[in-house]
Amino acid sequence: MRMLALHLAVLAGIAALQFVLPAYHHTNAARILVLATYAIGFNIAFGYTGLLSLGHALFxxxxxxATGLLIDQGGWQPWAALLAGPVAGGVLAAGVGLLALRTAGPAFMIVTLMFAQAFHLAILYWGRFTGGDEGFTLSGAARRIGPFDLADPTTRYGAAFLLFAAAMLGCLALVRSRTGRVLIAVRENEERTRMLGYDTFRAKLLALALSGLLSGAAGATYGLMFGYVGGSFAAIQYSILPLIWVLLGGAGTVLGPLLGTALLFYLIDWASSVTTASQFVVGAVLILLVLFAPRGLLGLLRDCGLRSLP
Structure with a gap:
């Protein structure tokens, strides 16, 4: 109950922020919440199951x-196309998992990276439909779901908050369930988990599918919220970023993805405003993190005594 109260308090604080944040930070906060949802999806695979994927940009x-093309080329209603996003992410993840999970370790990383790069190249090749590297924009009408206009800052923040809240509470329920315990057991010692009678392949496939579902939901919402779908979101950068977010906040913690996403976002923003060598500053901070807090900031708190942190 303490952990549930903590996470509900965090959500209440995030909900209250929209009434006090200036316009610039209000937009940034909505962006961070959606990207943090993507990081939560990655954390289910990596932080809780031990699956280090370098291809999550695919999902x-x-x-x-899936959402953008169904609206732009298929004439779908935005609400129906939005539902297709998580379905596409989950199906892609399950399909990749059926092949990639036959490998392990570095081989798994390489296979997932290859799938993601193939998808990125396909976007560039079929530029006539996808817009290639430049992408395409969604009209104002395509961003309206019933009476709600996602171009409106308040509506956009509310949509981002609802998505993040659902993902965070769902993740909290998952990791404290029997299934979540099996995923953690796979991460800690897959061979022993298999000896105890659990189907570890099935568990890893489930984790990857759930991870892809949340990643796809985040991607679909991001495209609708900001009215842009581009090939850069399929590049390797968007496979590396969730890894950094999770490592910074704390892999295997429910709140770690949010903390890591917000810190890195504003670290890059601040470094860019004070120096042209912003990537050097970000790299130096990440090196210090690896040296002094290898489990991330919330992982460090857990090691320092807050052991019940999920």
Missing amino acids: FAGGMY
Whole structure:
């Protein structure tokens, strides 16, 4: 109950922020919440199951393009196309998992990276439909779901908050359930988990599918919220970023993805405003993190005594 109260308090604080944030930070906060949802999806695979994927941009961009193309080329209603995003992410993740999970370790990383790069190249090749590297924009009418206009800052923040809240509470329920315990057991010692009678392949496939579903939902929402679908979201950068967000906030913690996403977003924003060598500053901070807090900031708090942190 303490942990539930903590997470509900965090959500209440985030909901209250929209009434006090200036316009610039209001937009940034909505962006961070959606990207943090993407990081939560990645954390289910990596932080809780031990699956280090370098191809999650496939699921994020897959959800984004599924929604964007269905609206732009298929004439779908935005609400129906939005639902297609998480479905596309989950199906892509399950399909990749059926092949990639036959490998392990570095081989798994390489296979997932290859799938993501193939998808990125396909976007560039079929530029006539996808817009290529430049992408395409969604009209104002395409961003309206019933009476709600996602171009409106308040509506956009509310949509981002609802998505993040659902993802965070769902993740909290998952990791404290029997299924979540099995995923953690796979991460800690897959061979022993298999000896205890659990189907570890099935558990890893489930984790990857759930991860892809959340990633696809984040990608679809991001595209609708900001009215843009582009090939850059399928590049390797968007496979590396969720890894950094999770490592910074704390892998295997429910709140770690949010903390890591917000910190890195504003670290890049601040470094860009004070120096042209912003990437050097970000890299130096990440090196210090690896040296002094290898489990991330919330992982450090857990090691320092807050052991019940999920």
